[in-house]
Amino acid sequence: MSDVTTILDEKFDAIKTDFMGSITEYKKQSENWLYGWLLEMDQKVMVNGHEQSADVDDSSIRADLVNCPLDGKITLVHCFESEAYVPIGGTPFKIQPVKLIKHGQSKRYVNDGDPYEGTIGEDGTKVVQLDKNKYKGKLLRVYFYPDVTESDIKTLLASxxxxxxxxxxxxxxxxxxxxxxxxxxxxxxxxxxxxxxxxxxxxxxxxxxxxxxxxxxxxxxxxxxxxxxxxxxxxxxxxxxxxxxxxxxxxxxxxxxxxxxxxxxxxxxxxxxxxxxxxxxxxxxxxxxxxxxxxxxxxxxxxxxxxxxxxxxxxxxxxxxxxxxxxx
Known part of the structure; x- marks a missing residue:
């Protein structure tokens, strides 16, 4: 093997090693206190297709208001905000019916009935069947209480x-x-x-x-x-x-x-x-x-x-x- 060939092989080996360590480097850089926020991944929740994003370390997410369908079926999803679907399972949630109260120029939402509580499945989804007689047509506020673990992060990076x-x-x-x-x-x-x-x-x-x-x-x-x-x-x-x-x-x-x-x-x-x-x-x-x-x-x-x-x-x-x- 000639000296030139050896030099070229060593050059590409260095480039290859550098690139194949990209995910490790990404994780290290995302933890940098100065600019890590630029690289930090987000999590997202979905309520009947309506998305809400949050920082990966947020422990409470309040989704946008949705109307309860006539059939009472609510589909919840919790995953990372990535191109590939990477679920975050075991997340507790609460579905709270609310109504709008107006007092002159001010207005606010107040609870309108008992909440429904449960836990997202390990596949990151949960199909909730609410009592149609109690919930249909009502405004619903859905709360998620995530706890993204190191294992979840490893699954994301492996994807x-x-x-x-x-x-x-x-x-x-x-x-x-x-x-x-x-x-x-x-x-x-x-x-x-x-x-x-x-x-x-x-x-x-x-x-x-x-x-x-x-x-x-x-x-x-x-x-x-x-x-x-x-x-x-x-x-x-x-x-x-x-x-x-x-x-x-x-x-x-x-x-x-x-x-x-x-x-x-x-x-x-x-x-x-x-x-x-x-x-x-x-x-x-x-x-x-x-x-x-x-x-x-x-x-x-x-x-x-x-x-x-x-x-x-x-x-x-x-x-x-x-x-x-x-x-x-």
């Missing part, structure tokens, strides 16, 4: 094993391609002069590309009727409605993902590990492209009257252009 392995497989596949870049970098020392010339050349290409894109957008800015007419053809179409509906679904999925702090931590850590796999030459190429686009926009804001407003309009046109491209 990310599949996601972590999937990301590790992706990193391994990426490394198979990256080894060639690193092998070339290690066997052929960088010619600084050549790399500077290449960097400037890449900057030039990226500048021209960025300028071409902005020039095209300026044409639309000068003659926006073209874009408006393109979009008008689809305003009432089923195709546009479908695109917008799909966009809303994707946004909802993204919001759910952002609520899952541990999964987000894994994704960010995977991205960080991927960046560590890039060779110095690749990093220089990426930087040159990013700097070129940024440079064009900075210069335009400096030399064009109202440049900041123009660039804002260009961003809006980019969004509109993307929509037109999606439905055309």
């Amino acid at each position: 990310y094993d599949g996601t972590q392995q999937k990301l590790m497989d992706w990193l391994s596949a990426e490394w198979e391609e990256q080894k060639g870049e690193w092998d070339d970098f290690l066997r052929n020392p960088i010619d600084v002069g050549h790399e500077v010339e290449k960097f400037i050349e890449n900057m030039g290409i990226a500048l021209l590309s960025a300028w071409d894109e902005i020039s095209d957008l300026f044409k639309l800015l000068a003659n926006p009727t073209q874009l408006v007419e393109t979009l008008k053809r689809y305003v009432n179409s089923e195709q546009l409605a479908s695109v917008l509906e799909e966009t809303k679904k994707k946004a909802a999925e993204m919001l759910n993902l952002l609520k899952d702090e541990a999964r987000c931590f894994l994704l960010v850590k995977a991205a960080y590990c991927w960046l560590r796999m890039l060779s110095p030459v690749q990093i220089m190429n990426i930087v040159s492209v990013c700097l070129a686009s940024l440079l064009v926009e900075v210069l335009m804001m400096m030399i064009i009257p109202g440049g900041k407003a123009v660039m804002k309009a260009i961003e809006q046109l980019r969004d509109a252009g993307s929509l037109a491209g999606a439905i055309s």
